[in-house]
Amino acid sequence: MRNLKLTIEYDGSRFNGWQRQTKTENTIQSKIENVLSLMTGEKIKIIASGRTDAGVHALNQIANFTTNSSMTSDKIRDYCNQYLPEDIVITEVEEVSERFHARYNAKSKQYLYRIWNTEYPTALYKGYSYYVPKQLDLKAMKKAVNYIIGSHDFSAFTSVKSKKKSYLREIYSIDFKKEGHFFDIMIHGNGFLHNMVRIIVGTLIEVGEGTRKPEDIERVLKGKIRSEAGPTAPAQGLFLFQVHYE
Amino acid sequence: MRNLKLTIEYDGSRFNGWQRQTKTENTIQSKIENVLSLMTGEKIKIIASGRTDAGVHALNQIANFTTNSSMTSDKIRDYCNQYLPEDIVITEVEEVSERFHARYNAKSKQYLYRIWNTEYPTALYKGYSYYVPKQLDLKAMKKAVNYIIGSHDFSAFTSVKSKKKSYLREIYSIDFKKEGHFFDIMIHGNGFLHNMVRIIVGTLIEVGEGTRKPEDIERVLKGKIRSEAGPTAPAQGLFLFQVHYE
Numbered sequence: 001m002r003n004l005k006l007t008i009e010y011d012g013s014r015f016n017g018w019q020r021q022t023k024t025e026n027t028i029q030s031k032i033e034n035v036l037s038l039m040t041g042e043k044i045k046i047i048a049s050g051r052t053d054a055g056v057h058a059l060n061q062i063a064n065f066t067t068n069s070s071m072t073s074d075k076i077r078d079y080c081n082q083y084l085p086e087d088i089v090i091t092e093v094e095e096v097s098e099r100f101h102a103r104y105n106a107k108s109k110q111y112l113y114r115i116w117n118t119e120y121p122t123a124l125y126k127g128y129s130y131y132v133p134k135q136l137d138l139k140a141m142k143k144a145v146n147y148i149i150g151s152h153d154f155s156a157f158t159s160v161k162s163k164k165k166s167y168l169r170e171i172y173s174i175d176f177k178k179e180g181h182f183f184d185i186m187i188h189g190n191g192f193l194h195n196m197v198r199i200i201v202g203t204l205i206e207v208g209e210g211t212r213k214p215e216d217i218e219r220v221l222k223g224k225i226r227s228e229a230g231p232t233a234p235a236q237g238l239f240l241f242q243v244h245y246e
Numbered sequence: 247m248r249n250l251k252l253t254i255e256y257d258g259s260r261f262n263g264w265q266r267q268t269k270t271e272n273t274i275q276s277k278i279e280n281v282l283s284l285m286t287g288e289k290i291k292i293i294a295s296g297r298t299d300a301g302v303h304a305l306n307q308i309a310n311f312t313t314n315s316s317m318t319s320d321k322i323r324d325y326c327n328q329y330l331p332e333d334i335v336i337t338e339v340e341e342v343s344e345r346f347h348a349r350y351n352a353k354s355k356q357y358l359y360r361i362w363n364t365e366y367p368t369a370l371y372k373g374y375s376y377y378v379p380k381q382l383d384l385k386a387m388k389k390a391v392n393y394i395i396g397s398h399d400f401s402a403f404t405s406v407k408s409k410k411k412s413y414l415r416e417i418y419s420i421d422f423k424k425e426g427h428f429f430d431i432m433i434h435g436n437g438f439l440h441n442m443v444r445i446i447v448g449t450l451i452e453v454g455e456g457t458r459k460p461e462d463i464e465r466v467l468k469g470k471i472r473s474e475a476g477p478t479a480p481a482q483g484l485f486l487f488q489v490h491y492e
Contacts (some may be wrong), residue, residue: 009368010370011369011370077366078366081366086367086372087372088369089366090366120335120337121327122255122335123257123332123334124255124256124374126257126333
């Protein structure tokens with residue numbers, strides 16, 4: 001059996017998220033598995049680095065699957081791109097060691113969140129950014145970030161709770177970049193809870209708009225209560241940017 | 247009467263081009279005129295720097311209209327953005343001299359054409375670029391551009407012909423920029439015939455792919471026959487980038 005690693009770009013707008021569901025075939029995983037199964041004549045199951053929610057995009061989602069097919073990597077990529085919907089593209093297919101597991105081996109992830117930050121909306125990038133008309137205070141946001149970076153219990157920054165799980169995650173960096181009217185936030189961490197990036201961004205936006213003090217983040221983290229953090233920023237601004245492996 | 251200048255950004259994907267038509271209201275001009283007429287209670291007619299075809303985008307289309315309304319420029323912009331479809335945005339409203347005419351006073355225009363130039367397509371920018379899998383030869387394209395720059399009869403580079411018209415246009419510059427997998431072409435000229443940018447781009451792509459020699463452009467220009475030039479590159483890669491006034 002060969003173990004193949006896929007690098008995948010997708011526009012999440014039209015899909016019900018990454019993960020295969022029983023009630024709909026309209027997920028990115030289903031679309032890819034169906035094409036690969038057709039191609040190989042095998043029942044292919046792919047393992048992703050993690051799921052993404054409905055409407056979330058990916059520049060470099062990573063997945064792997066095993067197959068007996070002898071097709072070359074480039075042929076597999078081209079076959080997939082021919083039969084997949086236009087908003088899902090396989091950018092690379094690589095043969096990897098049988099031990100490679102896209103989820104278990106992922107060491108860290110980077111997410112990009114794009115804000116359109118000017119007094120009028122965007123016509124061209126509306127599906128790929130979140131419109132915030134008020135000018136964000138970069139200095140205050142940089143200050144807030146200091147409380148988030150590091151290892152913390154992120155209970156306050158997730159929407160789904162279960163007693164068994166650990167909410168401890170480490171955030172390595174949060175960087176800001178302004179480019180034209182885009183205000184980009186890049187978040188790098190060892191792992192993310194459900195909706196964690198979007199709630200961090202929603203909270204940082206409140207700091208940037210001046211309705212929350214940077215120091216307040218410390219209190220929210222310690223309190224571990226979801227409703228004390230900011231709102232969940234909308235899906236269309238979020239991109240899975242990179243998954244890092246050893 | 248006040249004369250107001252509009253700066254407009256639009257995603258052309260969904261529309262039947264800029265210009266108002268009798269058989270459909272689905273044009274950018276109609277959408278804007280309808281909102282302005284509702285706002286002012288007057289029958290507003292707007293004059294653009296020029297039309298754009300179905301599927302072509304604009305970053306900074308310029309138009310003007312006259313009105314008796316006393317609303318401030320910012321109020322007009324915000325009203326329009328509230329009632330226009332999401333893929334049309336007024337980015338600026340400015341009061342200008344009564345003599346300003348968006349078409350007659352336009353001195354030059356810049357168009358951007360975006361090519362997605364790598365061996366796999368793009369999921370995220372498919373509506374905003376043209377996919378060319380073969381690596382384009384920048385050196386050959388730069389050589390070809392030398393034959394296009396300057397004043398020429400561009401009969402071979404337009405799809406619509408009439409005996410009365412002049413086909414003389416001046417191209418000031420054609421610049422290339424590679425950014426990631428984007429291969430951008432910026433064309434600046436004093437005016438453009440119908441489909442002229444897209445036919446120039448279609449011809450340059452043939453040069454970049456190696457199926458046409460750079461020197462061949464000279465022969466095509468002199469021959470003045472449309473079929474000797476390359477194909478019309480698709481609309482979704484084209485953006486009206488800037489209109490220059492004195």
